[in-house]
Amino acid sequence: MKIRIINRSRHPLPEYATIQSAGMDLRASLEEPLTLAPMERRLIPTGLFIALPDGYEAQIRPRSGLALKKGITLLNTPGTIDADYRGEIGVIMVNLSDTQFEVCDGDRIAQMVISRYEKAEWQEVDELDVTCRGEGGFGHTGKQ
Numbered sequence: 001m002k003i004r005i006i007n008r009s010r011h012p013l014p015e016y017a018t019i020q021s022a023g024m025d026l027r028a029s030l031e032e033p034l035t036l037a038p039m040e041r042r043l044i045p046t047g048l049f050i051a052l053p054d055g056y057e058a059q060i061r062p063r064s065g066l067a068l069k070k071g072i073t074l075l076n077t078p079g080t081i082d083a084d085y086r087g088e089i090g091v092i093m094v095n096l097s098d099t100q101f102e103v104c105d106g107d108r109i110a111q112m113v114i115s116r117y118e119k120a121e122w123q124e125v126d127e128l129d130v131t132c133r134g135e136g137g138f139g140h141t142g143k144q
Contacts, residue, residue: 001053003114008088009047011106023061023111026091030105036095041075043090044109052083052114059113060091066109071097074110081112 007013014024029047036042052058060079066072075092091110095101103109 001056001114003053004051006049007047008049011047014048014112023113025063025108026060026089026110026112028091028103028105028107028109030103033102033104036072036093036101036103038095038098038100041092041094042103044093044103046089046091046109048089049086050081050089051086052081054083055116055119056083057081057115057117058089059115060089061111061113063108063111070101071095072101078113 005013009027009029011027011029014026016024026046026048029045034042034044050058058081060074060077060081062073062077072093072095075094079092081089089112093103093109
């Protein structure tokens with residue numbers, strides 16, 4: 001699939017790290033480093049603008065290494081970029097650790113997954129079909 005992209009960063013376009021990777025790394029596009037204090041959140045620019053085909057979204061997800069090793073993750077995860085959005089891709093980073101974290105220009109800060117979706121059409125009814133699970137939720141499955 002071809003996706004139109006504008007790259008106003010000083011970095012290469014997002015790419016897959018391996019042949020079977022689902023996500024492409026996104027990099028910070030910063031004039032100068034910034035520091036995330038413990039429990040601080042910031043919108044980090046990427047310098048990227050995309051035009052997705054109708055029926056697709058881009059999901060913005062945390063990088064597992066940053067989450068495990070540094071306590072850095074993303075809010076609103078996964079973030080959704082709709083097919084009609086034309087603004088800059090921004091990444092909402094949060095520092096859940098007890099130490100400061102520096103974000104520098106070009107740092108890999110998130111991953112982006114392109115995903116197809118279906119449009120739902122509601123059909124109002126008076127009853128739903130019965131299932132084994134029924135109304136059980138929030139930890140219900142797997143209980144003995």
